[in-house]
Amino acid sequence: MKRPDEHIWSLFRRHLQQTLTYWSVFFSVGLCVAFLGPTILDLRCQTQCTLQQITWVFFSQQFFLLVGSSVGGLFSKTLLSSLSALFTSTLIISLIFTIIPLCHHVILLSIAMGVAGKAMGVIDTIGNLQLVKLYQKDSAVFLQALHFFIGLGALVSPLVVDPFLADDSCVLSANWTANSSSPDLEHLRNTLAGHGAALHNTSQYPLYTDGVVVTRVSYAFWIMAIMNLPVPTAVLALVFHERLVSCSRSSPPLLDKELDSSTSAKDDVQGHGGVFDCCRPEILRGQPATFFVIHALGGAIVFITDGIIGSYAGFVYTYAVSPPLLMGHKTAGCLDSVFWASVTAGRLSFIFLSYKYTAPLLLSICLVGVILVHSLLLIFYTSHVFLFIGTCVLGLCISSVFPSMLAFTEDILDYKGSATTVLVTSASTGEMMLQLLVGSVIQSKGSYSFLLCTTITSCIGFFLFLLLLYTHCVHSNHQPDSSRCVDLKEQPNSGGS
Known part of the structure; x- marks a missing residue:
């Protein structure tokens, strides 16, 4: 082997x-x-x-x-x-x-x-x-x-x-x-x-x-x-x-x-098609209700995380130049570049991490990290230095959620459904809709609501991930020939010719 x-x-x-x-x-x-x-x-x-x-x-x-x-x-x-x-x-x-x-x-x-x-x-x-x-x-x-x-x-x-x-x-x-x-x-x-x-x-x-x-x-x-x-x-x-x-x-x-x-x-691999391809009768025949629930939960998680990426990149500058930070325009303009550079660096590092650790473990660490960073940004909301540090760490944590979630969801469903199309479409929808939502909230409630919105949505995303893990265990009980309930310690890609 x-x-x-x-x-x-x-x-x-x-x-x-x-x-x-x-x-x-x-x-x-x-x-x-x-x-x-x-x-x-x-x-x-x-x-x-x-x-x-x-x-x-x-x-x-x-x-x-x-x-x-x-x-x-x-x-x-x-x-x-x-x-x-x-x-x-x-x-x-x-x-x-x-x-x-x-x-x-x-x-x-x-x-x-x-x-x-x-x-x-x-x-x-x-x-x-x-x-x-x-x-x-x-x-x-x-x-x-x-x-x-x-x-x-x-x-x-x-x-x-x-x-x-x-x-x-x-x-x-x-x-x-x-x-x-x-x-x-x-x-x-x-x-x-x-x-x-x-x-x-x-x-x-x-x-x-x-x-x-x-x-x-x-x-x-x-x-x-x-x-x-x-x-x-x-x-x-x-x-x-x-x-x-x-x-x-x-x-x-x-x-x-x-x-x-x-x-x-x-x-x-059959079943990949339109976004509603997972609902075709020939695909659903013999599948438990958890089959559809996994699609929905996976889509909801990337809806939130890609929405956070789009919202943070779009509004971190507005937040930085507004009270109480009142950061200089040129300094605040660097935040967006720092965020995207850390996202890119994070994806590069997760190339190596993803074959040493399982997708559920990486997702758990990333989603908890996103919540912690947002919480610390709320606590140290007057610190210019911590805003840069938090922006960098947030980009590293959230960078690999989508590819890890895609690999994990397809693996749960044994590559029988249209999970990829559902997740990609959900991510695009989240990036568009959450930006509009956060922008509207900032207009009505002020710039501080920007971090509050992203913190709340990140907590919801982690709760949905825990629900996905539970649904995976239930789903695996209905699949006698499938793998057991997720093991966070098992190394992926265990070999084979």
């Missing part, structure tokens, strides 16, 4: 090209996720619209990302359809990067961002599904790496964009003079990151909408379009590697019934 690390490396070498391709498409998602916040003011200048109008571009991207996540599973019935959807989606992202500088009206820009959001959602669902199909019970390590590449793309994107951002007003009005004042653009960009509140707060900034546009942000989008082009190329190369298309008449395309055993093994 192979040792766990040898087993993991053996699997990785066997599926090297497939795994690297799926990781690369998530780098595309990261590029697309992170550019909108820093460039929103320059895009406002380009479209010559008001701040209230441009913030709806955020909603367009988030809403259609949710739509893409929901329907992405429909393209995963066969390997060919999955790779075709990935190729189309990654190519669309490059095309969107190219045409964004040509969108001179906010409606056109919203449509473009909606198309990009749908492509991102499709990639999110299919990428997770394909890795689960490839590695099944050994998927935890590779899912951690997959989500690390989103963080990597999200770190690279602002670095590409930053040199091309306007340092002053990028729409020069006819009555503009050298003495004309403009708001602190860095402060305004960070405020707009929490777009749930931005719709109510931006009327105080009198920026020009008519005049000469002097923004240079187009170059950043064209650079990212070129950076992203190798990704659809890698997907296309994988299609040929899997012999799913023909280059000549002498070698016809493989039919489903002619697939070799290795290709068939990749598609032997």
